[in-house]
Amino acid sequence: MIRAICADARDNVATLLETGRNGDKITVETGLDSNTATLQSDVPAFHKFALRNIATGEVVIKYGESIGKAVCRISAGEHVHVHNIESGRGRGDLES
Amino acid sequence: MLNGYRRPDGRWGIRNHLLILPASVCASETATQIAARVPGSISLPHQHGCCHMGEDYRQVLRTLSGIANNPNTGATLIVGLGCEGIQAEELLKQINTGGKPAGIVIIQESGGTPNAIAAGTAKAQELSRLLAAQQREPFPVSELVVGLECGGSDPTSGIAANPAVGAAVDLLLEAGGSSILSETTELIGAEHLLAKRAVNSHVASEIYRIVNRTEQRAIAQGTDIRGTQPTPGNIQGGISTIEEKSLGCIFKAGSADVQAVLEYGEQIPREPKGLFLMDTPGQDIESITGMLAGGAQIVLFTTGRGSPAGSPVAPVIKVTGNHDTFSKMQDNIEINAGTIITENRPVAETGNAIYRELLAVANGKLTKAEVLGHREFAIFRVGYTY
Numbered sequence: 001m002i003r004a005i006c007a008d009a010r011d012n013v014a015t016l017l018e019t020g021r022n023g024d025k026i027t028v029e030t031g032l033d034s035n036t037a038t039l040q041s042d043v044p045a046f047h048k049f050a051l052r053n054i055a056t057g058e059v060v061i062k063y064g065e066s067i068g069k070a071v072c073r074i075s076a077g078e079h080v081h082v083h084n085i086e087s088g089r090g091r092g093d094l095e096s
Numbered sequence: 097m098l099n100g101y102r103r104p105d106g107r108w109g110i111r112n113h114l115l116i117l118p119a120s121v122c123a124s125e126t127a128t129q130i131a132a133r134v135p136g137s138i139s140l141p142h143q144h145g146c147c148h149m150g151e152d153y154r155q156v157l158r159t160l161s162g163i164a165n166n167p168n169t170g171a172t173l174i175v176g177l178g179c180e181g182i183q184a185e186e187l188l189k190q191i192n193t194g195g196k197p198a199g200i201v202i203i204q205e206s207g208g209t210p211n212a213i214a215a216g217t218a219k220a221q222e223l224s225r226l227l228a229a230q231q232r233e234p235f236p237v238s239e240l241v242v243g244l245e246c247g248g249s250d251p252t253s254g255i256a257a258n259p260a261v262g263a264a265v266d267l268l269l270e271a272g273g274s275s276i277l278s279e280t281t282e283l284i285g286a287e288h289l290l291a292k293r294a295v296n297s298h299v300a301s302e303i304y305r306i307v308n309r310t311e312q313r314a315i316a317q318g319t320d321i322r323g324t325q326p327t328p329g330n331i332q333g334g335i336s337t338i339e340e341k342s343l344g345c346i347f348k349a350g351s352a353d354v355q356a357v358l359e360y361g362e363q364i365p366r367e368p369k370g371l372f373l374m375d376t377p378g379q380d381i382e383s384i385t386g387m388l389a390g391g392a393q394i395v396l397f398t399t400g401r402g403s404p405a406g407s408p409v410a411p412v413i414k415v416t417g418n419h420d421t422f423s424k425m426q427d428n429i430e431i432n433a434g435t436i437i438t439e440n441r442p443v444a445e446t447g448n449a450i451y452r453e454l455l456a457v458a459n460g461k462l463t464k465a466e467v468l469g470h471r472e473f474a475i476f477r478v479g480y481t482y
Contacts, residue, residue: 068339081334085336090310090311090338092316092318093320
């Protein structure tokens with residue numbers, strides 16, 4: 001089965017370790033534990049997918065820390081990347 | 097113990113370079129032509145040295161003199177045009193504080209390029225003979241300062257390469273050595289974690305100050321930072337935001353407390369030893385130059401997408417957490433930390449391998465970047481040219 005790493009128990013995303021396709025079953029490793037998940041979209045190697053549903057505006061957590069916010073609703077198993085999350089840091093376009 | 101070159105100021109070099117240092121862009125070509133006539137010498141062509149103001153002037157001067165004062169530089173020949181803002185004599189004064197052999201040649205005073213090349217070549221040959229007589233001597237690992245850099249990151253950097261380098265850095269610091277974490281842009285979103293590791297509240301506020309200064313510079317541009325940080329390659333690899341990049345980036349620093357925050361190119365103190373933070377940009381080459389001007393003798397460089405970067409005065413050791421990148425770019429990369437992912441190998445195992453490589457390179461083993469002749473050099477500017 002395709003592996004993924006969840007860096008911290010608080011995370012709502014995991015990093016896929018090889019390219020996955022919609023419907024693939026994934027083993028998600030969190031420290032000594034592991035769970036299974038199912039991809040709801042194609043996800044390239046080392047990209048992220050949601051471990052649970054993430055609401056619009058909700059903080060996306062990796063390494064136990066915020067990496068930005070969801071700009072739309074993200075379903076568990078969906079690819080998480082620049083199309084559905086964004087950073088609020090250093091953004092001159094937001095301040096102007 | 098390691099073997100290196102003892103410098104008059106008490107620091108230790110792991111290389112013994114003869115630097116042909118142009119004071120300005122106007123002297124760069126002449127410096128390069130002198131270096132071409134003196135085997136083993138290194139010219140440092142750059143685009144700066146004139147028409148700077150204020151902090152920008154001080155930063156360029158500090159960087160150029162810092163590279164000459166780096167312990168890996170054995171001797172320096174300064175090449176000046178004569179009329180530039182960064183005067184060769186001023187540069188020589190800054191370099192003389194380190195007590196190493198140095199010379200000077202001025203193009204306008206020599207009467208043009210051919211005469212300056214002839215005079216410069218003779219002086220450089222003299223310096224080269226001095227360096228040839230120097231021998232490596234034993235020195236303690238605690239005198240080693242490693243600069244930490246990541247470039248062309250992807251998510252394997254945060255999972256494998258950076259934690260493995262962090263483990264190696266912890267070993268170096270346990271042996272009494274020092275390290276410099278840099279790239280302030282890549283602290284945005286992770287600054288609170290480093291501030292918690294500051295040795296006191298002043299250092300913690302300094303960490304917030306440099307991150308805020310960098311972020312405000314970006315905001316003042318009035319444009320979207322995305323696509324610049326993270327870069328297109330970072331994004332293609334799977335890093336979505338600057339916060340994600342930063343959180344992966346800081347693993348390079350291991351677990352030590354932060355002793356102090358250094359300005360770009362500022363000299364790292366001899367005491368205390370430990371982990372320091374330097375305010376450099378995320379651009380790899382400018383960042384490495386700052387750390388070398390600050391006294392780092394060696395660089396650990398992690399990459400996910402692959403990077404060929406080297407440096408004129410210090411060996412740069414490459415580590416990747418991406419197995420495919422290692423396969424594709426073995427000519428450039430020393431250590432495959434991808435086994436942490438592909439074979440579930442412990443981070444500490446790769447950390448040990450990186451530490452062993454660090455010591456071997458410090459003792460004279462050439463890095464792949466050195467063998468390939470990579471000598472990337474760039475200075476981080478903080479002002480306009482007038």
